Amino acid sequence: MRWRPGPGLGLVLFWLAAALLAPAFLPWTRLDLHRVLAPPSLAHWCGTDQLGRDVLARTLAGARPIFETAPAATLIALLLGGSAGTIAGYRGGMADAAIGRLIDALLALPLIVLALFALTALGPSQPALVAVIGLAFAPLIARTVRAAVLAERRLDYVTLAQLRGEGSLYILAREILPNIAPAILVEATVRLGYAVFTAASLGFLGFGLSPPSPDWGLTISETYGLMAGGAWWPATFPALATASLVIGVHLAAERWRAQGRP
Amino acid sequence: MSGPALEIAGLSVRFGRRSILHDVSLSVAAGGATGLVGESGCGKTTLALAVLRGLPPQAEIAGRISVAGQRLDPLDRAALRRLRARQIAFVFQDPVRALNPALRIGRQLAESFRLLGQTAQEGRRESLALLARLRIAEPERLLRAYPHEISGGQAQRVGLAMAFAKRPALLVLDEPTTGLDPDATASMLDLVAGLRSERGTALLLISHDLAAVGRSCDRIGVLYAGTLVEEGPASALLARPRHPYTSALARCAPRGSARRRGPLPTIEGGLPDPAEPPPGCRFTPRCPFAKRDCRAGALPAATRLDHVVLCNHPDQAWPDPPGGLPASAPREDVVLSAEKLSVRRQGRVIAGPLSLRLRAGETLGVSGRSGSGKSSLLRSLLGLLPPAAGTLNLAGSPLAPDWRQRRRAELAAIQPVFQNPDEALNRALTVRAILLRPLRRLAGLSRAEAARRLRPILDQVRLDPALLDRHPRSLSGGQRQRVAIAHALASGPRVLLCDEPTTALDLSVQAAILNLLVELRDRDGLAILLVSHDSGVIGFLCDHEIHIGGTQ
Numbered sequence: 141m142r143w144r145p146g147p148g149l150g151l152v153l154f155w156l157a158a159a160l161l162a163p164a165f166l167p168w169t170r171l172d173l174h175r176v177l178a179p180p181s182l183a184h185w186c187g188t189d190q191l192g193r194d195v196l197a198r199t200l201a202g203a204r205p206i207f208e209t210a211p212a213a214t215l216i217a218l219l220l221g222g223s224a225g226t227i228a229g230y231r232g233g234m235a236d237a238a239i240g241r242l243i244d245a246l247l248a249l250p251l252i253v254l255a256l257f258a259l260t261a262l263g264p265s266q267p268a269l270v271a272v273i274g275l276a277f278a279p280l281i282a283r284t285v286r287a288a289v290l291a292e293r294r295l296d297y298v299t300l301a302q303l304r305g306e307g308s309l310y311i312l313a314r315e316i317l318p319n320i321a322p323a324i325l326v327e328a329t330v331r332l333g334y335a336v337f338t339a340a341s342l343g344f345l346g347f348g349l350s351p352p353s354p355d356w357g358l359t360i361s362e363t364y365g366l367m368a369g370g371a372w373w374p375a376t377f378p379a380l381a382t383a384s385l386v387i388g389v390h391l392a393a394e395r396w397r398a399q400g401r402p
Numbered sequence: 403m404s405g406p407a408l409e410i411a412g413l414s415v416r417f418g419r420r421s422i423l424h425d426v427s428l429s430v431a432a433g434g435a436t437g438l439v440g441e442s443g444c445g446k447t448t449l450a451l452a453v454l455r456g457l458p459p460q461a462e463i464a465g466r467i468s469v470a471g472q473r474l475d476p477l478d479r480a481a482l483r484r485l486r487a488r489q490i491a492f493v494f495q496d497p498v499r500a501l502n503p504a505l506r507i508g509r510q511l512a513e514s515f516r517l518l519g520q521t522a523q524e525g526r527r528e529s530l531a532l533l534a535r536l537r538i539a540e541p542e543r544l545l546r547a548y549p550h551e552i553s554g555g556q557a558q559r560v561g562l563a564m565a566f567a568k569r570p571a572l573l574v575l576d577e578p579t580t581g582l583d584p585d586a587t588a589s590m591l592d593l594v595a596g597l598r599s600e601r602g603t604a605l606l607l608i609s610h611d612l613a614a615v616g617r618s619c620d621r622i623g624v625l626y627a628g629t630l631v632e633e634g635p636a637s638a639l640l641a642r643p644r645h646p647y648t649s650a651l652a653r654c655a656p657r658g659s660a661r662r663r664g665p666l667p668t669i670e671g672g673l674p675d676p677a678e679p680p681p682g683c684r685f686t687p688r689c690p691f692a693k694r695d696c697r698a699g700a701l702p703a704a705t706r707l708d709h710v711v712l713c714n715h716p717d718q719a720w721p722d723p724p725g726g727l728p729a730s731a732p733r734e735d736v737v738l739s740a741e742k743l744s745v746r747r748q749g750r751v752i753a754g755p756l757s758l759r760l761r762a763g764e765t766l767g768v769s770g771r772s773g774s775g776k777s778s779l780l781r782s783l784l785g786l787l788p789p790a791a792g793t794l795n796l797a798g799s800p801l802a803p804d805w806r807q808r809r810r811a812e813l814a815a816i817q818p819v820f821q822n823p824d825e826a827l828n829r830a831l832t833v834r835a836i837l838l839r840p841l842r843r844l845a846g847l848s849r850a851e852a853a854r855r856l857r858p859i860l861d862q863v864r865l866d867p868a869l870l871d872r873h874p875r876s877l878s879g880g881q882r883q884r885v886a887i888a889h890a891l892a893s894g895p896r897v898l899l900c901d902e903p904t905t906a907l908d909l910s911v912q913a914a915i916l917n918l919l920v921e922l923r924d925r926d927g928l929a930i931l932l933v934s935h936d937s938g939v940i941g942f943l944c945d946h947e948i949h950i951g952g953t954q
């Protein structure tokens with residue numbers, strides 16, 4: 141079956157383009173204290189915020205920090221979780237038991253609590269954010285990979301490879317990986333969606349980037365108080381942006397999974 | 403109830419352009435038994451599902467089906483449910499997977515009785531009675547068990563108990579004996595026969611095994627590529643098959659010994675593409691008697707009394723198979739031997755101590771019930787399952803019990819062929835990649851030498867070189883098993899250890915694979931150890947036989 145793009149991929153590509161073009165929006169994100177909290181109009185489609193900056197431009201530019209954190213965090217999760225899951229699934233026995241308990245322990249902690257602890261200790265910064273999200277997501281990927289490797293290891297082709305005297309690394313990389321790669325890639329895409337959401341949540345809680353970054357989570361936390369006064373637009377548009385990117389990634393992942401191959 | 407239990411008239415099923423069943427007419431008399439035989443992919447299961455009105459909505463169905471005198475197609479959902487609840491019983495091919503893994507057996511059985519309006523207590527009492535009737539040793543314990551705690555044979559009895567909770571007019575059994583050993587098959591068919599005669603239930607038995615169907619049915623229908631090519635009384639049909647396909651099916655079952663009788667007849671080629679069935683008779687491309695008139699137009703059904711044959715030239719006698727290789731005697735040199743081997747699985751000795759000797763050019767059969775440790779013995783010889791006690795010898799020198807301690811030449815000398823080529827071939831690789839690896843790794847050839855060796859190995863297993871760049875999933879079952887055998891041959895082994903190598907295959911494909919094994923033994927002097935539950939296969943291929951019956 142030929143793979144066809146869907147609305148999910150369209151949304152993701154839209155925000156990716158916004159992230160790449162972020163510097164172009166800078167002229168509209170300057171302070172202008174004469175036009176504070178102007179409602180949406182022809183001049184400012186999404187209105188202006190409490191400092192008179194154009195909300196549309198800041199929302200588009202806000203895609204950049206997300207694209208700098210979420211994919212990198214997912215990659216770290218993939219590397220950490222992928223190796224741990226592979227070792228657990230292939231070796232079995234003690235290694236499986238040890239890694240399995242570690243995964244259980246990490247999953248038992250609420251993700252946000254874990255992240256808050258780590259970011260308080262490390263100090264909020266983008267690399268710390270990436271590392272923390274990567275670490276928090278690794279156990280979930282490890283579980284998926286472990287199950288996939290375990291299912292393959294029981295098949296006779298692995299036995300035949302062992303009886304040819306192949307090393308474990310060859311068997312894993314050349315025989316097993318091609319069979320489980322599609323499942324792992326789909327899982328990673330789903331995680332990417334959650335990483336966007338988690339990065340925004342941590343930004344909202346103040347553990348992400350510092351002002352004046354247009355980061356969506358940060359912007360929402362700065363402006364949601366204004367909604368009570370009727371200025372709904374500065375918080376609503378970044379929130380919609382976060383939602384649309386998360387949904388876009390999930391739609392793309394689901395479509396990918398349904399079509400059975402990358 | 404009057405008239406036949408099942409009557410199918412002119413049934414055709416299409417999925418888009420693919421014609422799965424074409425103008426099939428078949429009936430099962432009230433209380434009678436009809437068998438439906440054919441290779442996998444010929445439409446047997448589609449027919450069974452049509453009888454349940456269980457085909458997916460995109461299927462285009464034409465023709466009439468009546469169960470116990472009631473037409474199926476005009477029924478609304480409620481009427482259909484009533485019919486399925488009271489008149490039709492169905493036992494699926496894989497009885498374990500047909501049970502809900504989350505519910506205890508007792509609960510699932512009770513459901514069948516509740517459907518008939520009985521109370522839980524009545525249901526439980528009748529469940530116990532029925533299970534006892536099905537010769538379950540401890541029915542109380544079985545009712546408390548979950549599906550994963552019971553054996554395949556027990557699950558099948560549970561399926562039968564559900565079927566006979568009612569007094570069905572019609573029981574449909576889909577491949578009930580696949581994977582059972584001969585004892586289990588016989589007792590299963592006996593139980594069905596007993597219950598049927600008690601309750602007046604008619605049987606539609608679907609199977610690829612003509613002989614098994616012949617033993618328990620009074621009529622047989624033979625399905626080929628969606629057409630019913632022959633239908634008649636079982637005794638007449640088996641004694642004198644009229645259609646070339648039926649007679650080929652009857653002849654390719656292994657019997658006698660290859661040493662005395664030569665290779666088995668096979669049916670060359672494969673099923674036609676259901677999107678483009680050949681015009682005229684669908685068997686034409688594989689039929690040795692096909693004439694010009696077979697390729698054109700509709701076929702007249704030749705009828706002799708109540709025996710219908712869809713063939714222009716019935717009554718053809720099949721030629722004898724080409725005379726095989728001159729029977730060669732086993733040589734004297736012992737290649738692989740085991741002394742006082744105790745096979746251990748999960749810390750328990752399950753077979754042995756036993757000793758065996760395997761000579762070049764000789765086949766040793768290993769038989770026994772399922773679970774007796776046949777496969778474990780084979781895995782012990784491979785070094786995958788180190789034995790509890792005993793010694794192994796390869797060509798006179800001691801062989802380590804653990805494959806990790808065996809040298810490369812020793813690994814190359816002993817090669818396995820497993821039951822299921824789907825699992826033995828890496829589905830992510832091409833046939834070329836699968837075959838190159840043992841040539842490089844075990845035979846120690848350079849890339850160029852290995853590429854040159856591919857061709858002779860393909861010739862050895864009679865595979866078309868055009869298949870080299872295909873993936874296993876796109877090959878037929880027989881081709882896949884040939885690739886698996888080629889993988890084993892690539893390292894230049896002296897011993898093949900075959901674990902039920904033809905169990906997953908159709909009878910006609912099995913015949914070709916068995917002939918191939920005979921050839922490898924007689925022409926190339928390979929020593930073959932064959933694990934099988936099929937006495938026909940063992941008798942055909944093996945010079946000696948050891949029977950494993952648990953610890954002695």
